[in-house]
Amino acid sequence: MLERLDRPIVQAPMAGGGSTPALAAAVSGAGGLGFLAAGYKSAEAMREEIAATRALTSRPFGMNVFMPSSDPVDEAAVAAYRERLVPEGERLGVAPGTPGGDRTDGYAAKIESLVAEAPAVVSFTFGCPEAEVVRALRDRGTYVIVTVTTPDEALIAVESGADALCVQGAEAGGHQGSFTNAVGPPIELRPLLAAVHSVTGLPLIAAGGLGTREHVAEALALGAVAAQLGTAFLRSPESGTSAVHRAALTDRRSTRTALTRAFSGRPARGLVNGFMTRYEEFAPAVYPEVHYVTSPLRKAAAAQGDPEGVNLWAGTSYRLASDAPAAEIVAALTP
Template sequence: MSSVLTDLCRYPIVQAPMAGGVSCPQLVAAVAEAGGLGFLAAGYKTADGMYNEIKQLRRLTGQPFGVNLFMPQPNLTDPSAVEVYRQQLAGEAAWYETPLGDPDPCGDDGYEAKLAILVEDPVPAVSFTFGCPTRDTFDALAGVGTYTVVTVTTPEEAQTAQWAGADAVCVQGIEAGGHQSTYRDDPQTDGTGIGLLSLVAEVRETVQVPVIAAGGIMRGSQIAAVIAAGAEAAQLGTAFLACPESGAHLLHKQALTNPLFARTALTRAFSGRPARGLVNRFMREHGPYAPAAYPQVHHVTSGLRKAAAKAGDAQGMALWAGQGHRMARELPAGRLTELLAEELDAARAAVSTRSTQ
């Protein structure tokens, strides 16, 4: 690993920031204590909520950690398309006996307030999703000693991040669970993302900054593969989702290995932006009609998702998961981090042995 990443974590293992309460302080602390780099997800939280979780995390560990921010989204949504989708969801609202949420026209997720806190009270690392900050932002974070990472899905996005001043890029393959982190949501490109190994190699030949690989990684042998392809480290989300420290709903954790949820797909049904999750009834029924309207659709369906979880109905929940979800292991996060490192060492040794035979 690069020297800065080595300072942040003993192993080349990054726990992905999973918004919605999954990447809670307990999970991040457990990963950090075991030698990985854990990330808090500030998305969908208020600035105060983020700050309070950072304080809680600092009480749990003295090891380095990161915080992830959602970039502000341009308001390009067609209000009429959102209203049509609201009408389509009326039956869901009646079934779960909960009102639909109001679409929030502001897509900034409290970005400026959160950024101001992170400059005033720095954390070791900050990553960005759904876009790339300005050079002024990178300069401000560099000035307080914060390591910066931008999530990218193409070589062009990686080049933009390097030019803007990012310290590293997190390369997200099409296999990744949760939202696709493209800079610009273009419906014409739905499902046309690049597989992780190919994307890592392309980005590695395009930029000089360190690469962190993300997308469907569940085993140490896969970490070895992306490192061989040119990555400095691997970022895993779904692999940590089943851990007891994870804030994911129990139904979500159980669904990862449930044969009823055998495959994943990209959908706009829950948020209005392509995201990979376990295929369930809600996704099948509403995915084909959901508009490109993020975060408006997210706010509209928020109550439905919470009501489905409360009712114990996984068929109405957003079950975000990567393509490797069936390999999820219900282990404490610290033990999983150590096991991944052991598997990585074993994979490297096996390759070395084969190469000398």
């Protein structure tokens, strides 16, 4: 599947609005592999996006699914963090959210729908599906990819029967796709790619901090069959990136990225801003509870055009992101 792409470019699935049917269709139509994101959506909304993308392209595209969280919940720590965020809410005119949402992100219903819909590709983040799930998808002709951040995770994914692995380095924008929240320091892409390549012969997609055709060529030379980029497409007209996020990517005050748990309770890389600076040291490692707590604050900040109060996910090569159409970006990234 991946080896047959006209261009070795995979558009990263960006949950929260970045990925759209228009973006996925444009990338796939340009010879790469476009992706939709099921994260934070209902199974019905996911099916609607699949239908909308199929109406725009006959080329293969993928759907990404969040694995359910199985990490323990420190309810007292979450409650304390919520209380700390009350003044932030008062500034924005909203109250922090309640940490009682669905920990599974509707996983079971989404798997049932994906087996029925049989998209060309399904990828998983935050864990590895059971072998039975992988078999059910593959029996329908779906190509299964699992996101990994360590060689140990890669071995688990191989055992599950995955067709390929997305090897995500620390430089990647957005959430780290580690199987649990309790992980050591994230590994940068180049050593991680070598380490995973040494334990499996499965096709590997390199992800993390890639922003030029030279970066893509280097990843391919290190053993990847394709490169996955998300930040590179954030400014494209087809993406669903918010206005405040688009502006921040080119704002001279946006000087660096960092990994933070402040917004969701799980490590994620974004542009350093006021919220991240104020609350990172207090954020408990509890996902998705922290996500539910901060969600109203982030939505309010985005609506008010406040870049200091919203998550601005971005990889380390964010300055290289172009506002060109997605098809042109795919062509520019191809070695």
